[in-house]
Amino acid sequence: MTTKAAATREALGPTLIRLRRQGLDIVVVDADLGSSTTAREFGKVFPERFFAVGVAEQNMVNVAAGLAATGKTVFISTFAVFAPGRCFDQIRLGIAQPRLNVKLVGSHAGIITGEDGASAHAIDDLSLMLSLPGFRVIVPADVVEAEQAIEVAARTSGPFYVRCVRPKIPIIYDEGYKFQLGKAHLIRPGKDVTVMAIGVMVWKALEAAELLAAEGIDCRVLNMSSLKPLDVEAVLAAARETGAIVTAEDHLVHGGLASVVAQTLALHQPTPMAFIGMQDQYAVSGRWDQLLEHYGLSAEKIAEAARSVVARKKG
Amino acid sequence: MTPVTGDSLKELEALAKRVRRHIVEMTAAARCGHPGGSLSCVDILVALYCHTLRHDPQNPQWPDRDRFILSKGHAAPAVYAVMAECGYLPVEELTTLRKLGSRLEGHMVAGRPPGVEMTSGSLGMGLSFSLGQTLAARLDGKDYRVYCLLGDGDLNEGQTWEAAMASAHHQVDNLTAVIDYNRIQNDGFSDYSRYEDKSRPQRMGGWVNEEGHTVNIMGLQPLEEKWRAFGWQVLETDGHDLSALIETLEKAKGTKGRPTVIIAHTVKGKGVSFMENNPAFHGKAPTPEQAEKALAELA
Numbered sequence: 001m002t003t004k005a006a007a008t009r010e011a012l013g014p015t016l017i018r019l020r021r022q023g024l025d026i027v028v029v030d031a032d033l034g035s036s037t038t039a040r041e042f043g044k045v046f047p048e049r050f051f052a053v054g055v056a057e058q059n060m061v062n063v064a065a066g067l068a069a070t071g072k073t074v075f076i077s078t079f080a081v082f083a084p085g086r087c088f089d090q091i092r093l094g095i096a097q098p099r100l101n102v103k104l105v106g107s108h109a110g111i112i113t114g115e116d117g118a119s120a121h122a123i124d125d126l127s128l129m130l131s132l133p134g135f136r137v138i139v140p141a142d143v144v145e146a147e148q149a150i151e152v153a154a155r156t157s158g159p160f161y162v163r164c165v166r167p168k169i170p171i172i173y174d175e176g177y178k179f180q181l182g183k184a185h186l187i188r189p190g191k192d193v194t195v196m197a198i199g200v201m202v203w204k205a206l207e208a209a210e211l212l213a214a215e216g217i218d219c220r221v222l223n224m225s226s227l228k229p230l231d232v233e234a235v236l237a238a239a240r241e242t243g244a245i246v247t248a249e250d251h252l253v254h255g256g257l258a259s260v261v262a263q264t265l266a267l268h269q270p271t272p273m274a275f276i277g278m279q280d281q282y283a284v285s286g287r288w289d290q291l292l293e294h295y296g297l298s299a300e301k302i303a304e305a306a307r308s309v310v311a312r313k314k315g
Numbered sequence: 316m317t318p319v320t321g322d323s324l325k326e327l328e329a330l331a332k333r334v335r336r337h338i339v340e341m342t343a344a345a346r347c348g349h350p351g352g353s354l355s356c357v358d359i360l361v362a363l364y365c366h367t368l369r370h371d372p373q374n375p376q377w378p379d380r381d382r383f384i385l386s387k388g389h390a391a392p393a394v395y396a397v398m399a400e401c402g403y404l405p406v407e408e409l410t411t412l413r414k415l416g417s418r419l420e421g422h423m424v425a426g427r428p429p430g431v432e433m434t435s436g437s438l439g440m441g442l443s444f445s446l447g448q449t450l451a452a453r454l455d456g457k458d459y460r461v462y463c464l465l466g467d468g469d470l471n472e473g474q475t476w477e478a479a480m481a482s483a484h485h486q487v488d489n490l491t492a493v494i495d496y497n498r499i500q501n502d503g504f505s506d507y508s509r510y511e512d513k514s515r516p517q518r519m520g521g522w523v524n525e526e527g528h529t530v531n532i533m534g535l536q537p538l539e540e541k542w543r544a545f546g547w548q549v550l551e552t553d554g555h556d557l558s559a560l561i562e563t564l565e566k567a568k569g570t571k572g573r574p575t576v577i578i579a580h581t582v583k584g585k586g587v588s589f590m591e592n593n594p595a596f597h598g599k600a601p602t603p604e605q606a607e608k609a610l611a612e613l614a
Contacts, residue, residue, distance in 0.1 A: 027454065029447075048454060049454065051450055051485070053477070053481045054477075054480070054481065054484075056474075056477035056480075056481065058439075058440075058443070058473070058474040058477060059443045059446075059474055059477035059478050059481055061443070062440045062441075062443030062444045062447065062474070062478075063443050063444070063446050063447040063450070063478075063481070064447060065433075065443075065444050065447060066433075066443065066444040066445060066446060066447020066448040066449075066450070066451065067447040067448070067450060067451050068447075069425070069432065069433070069444070069447070069448065069451075070378075070448060070451035070452075070455070072451060072454075089437050090440060090443075090474070093434055093435075093436065093437045093440065094434070094440055094443075094444065097424070097425075097434045098424075098425040098426075098433070098434045
């Protein structure tokens with residue numbers, strides 16, 4: 001793995017500029033965090049297509065809906081605690097129900113937002129966004145995938161949620177990678193156990209797979225970036241072929257990746273599972289790498305969970 | 316502009332009365348719905364749809380059409396009825412309101428029927444959506460206007476004031492907001508202006524009267540000053556005087572550099588004696604007997 005790192009949010013502004021230059025009818029509505037989400041980069045190049053509404057997320061969502069209703073591809077972004085967190089009703093009624101062409105980029109998601117503390121840690125955003133019929137939900141694992149996910153969202157009609165993060169996390173993919181909506185990406189083959197991960201936890205899952213390999217456990221790693229639509233085939237194949245599943249996410253274990261995978265397996269192929277994520281609690285301030293360790297969102301804990309499900313499988 | 320007088324005014328008034336009859340029949344047939352706030356905005360809607368709006372019921376997706384956005388989504392019966400009178404849907408369809416399989420849902424859903432611009436039913440979102448549409452018009456170099464109808468409840472929602480601030484900031488003069496200012500909302504009276512009991516002190520937090528209605532839910536006064544402070548041109552009119560409404564809507568069109576709000580003073584339940592100023596009919600349909608009485612009054 002390369003040691004290069006970048007924040008997934010850094011993909012937003014440059015990608016929107018590139019897509020507009022390619023002729024897409026993109027506009028951006030911003031609630032005074034465009035410098036943080038990088039959406040403001042777009043405003044520097046296309047000021048007439050960049051609408052600031054101040055710190056008013058509810059207004060931002062429905063203004064975006066009004067623009068989208070005239071046929072435009074509208075991007076909105078802020079911290080994920082604010083959207084969807086603060087304006088879920090606006091997203092549900094204003095975007096999801098009429099299925100408008102609005103793309104919400106929730107930046108600074110997860111406890112890895114770090115020092116700002118619990119008020120800035122979106123750990124329930126996936127639960128909210130997965131509950132909206134018609135919304136597609138993507139969690140890029142690195143900046144390369146984020147750029148492609150944003151492009152897919154822009155080129156695919158209808159509402160999207162793309163979850164991005166604040167800190168610079170390792171770049172996993174090279175430029176040859178191709179994100180596909182509705183497809184899990186097999187990063188590492190394996191036959192004993194599968195770790196399904198999203199976001200920063202994909203990197204942790206790869207580290208866990210190395211630890212397990214040293215013990216003779218052959219661990220498959222799936223990047224579940226296309227959380228909705230979910231790659232049901234890949235989930236079922238993993239259950240069938242490895243017989244043990246661990247999910248890993250920087251999010252509550254309720255309502256996010258763990259829930260959708262468990263629901264899928266409960267329906268088609270009950271399989272021993274373990275869930276790495278936030279366990280019904282809020283995090284505190286701290287450096288992002290320390291927080292991941294502190295709350296058990298680590299390679300060691302993933303490996304430990306993998307050993308336990310492998311044991312249950314054999315049991 | 317030509318003022319609307321004489322026969323054409325009489326025609327509009329007759330149309331408004333038909334719309335009121337539709338509202339009574341629709342909600343009675345559905346056995347639920349919101350007659351009070353529908354009846355209060357009938358004249359505003361008639362002025363808009365039958366005079367002010369540039370629209371074509373045969374071509375509801377016409378890109379250059381003026382947009383009408385209903386923020387107070389519970390007034391859907393009034394909008395459906397006016398749209399039917401304009402030819403967007405058959406009048407016979409109106410009594411399918413709220414029934415399974417009908418296009419006419421309890422609160423409006425975008426595109427059902429074609430011509431409905433926005434999904435509504437949660438207050439406070441309409442003005443934001445309208446602002447988005449005005450910004451789109453500006454970006455696309457189009458001259459259509461956007462009209463947004465708000466109720467008292469909409470003005471309780473903080474989002475409406477976010478949108479008010481942003482609309483003035485963006486200087487959208489192609490936006491006209493109309494407030495159906497009937498001073499009654501779900502639980503009762505917004506303030507003391509339409510319900511006064513001299514025997515009781517005016518409490519800040521309000522009180523619940525003998526009929527079970529809350530009095531003084533959330534006072535909006537001074538409303539005109541609020542909008543002016545947010546940077547809007549403010550016009551006031553009798554919300555049941557079609558001629559005055561049309562004149563005021565025309566005046567708003569000519570204003571440059573800022574949005575206009577029309578405070579239309581209205582009466583909840585207007586046209587049906589026992590519904591007028593009566594919070595009980597905010598969200599309750601007339602019984603068959605009450606409907607019969609109402610229709611007799613609207614004959």
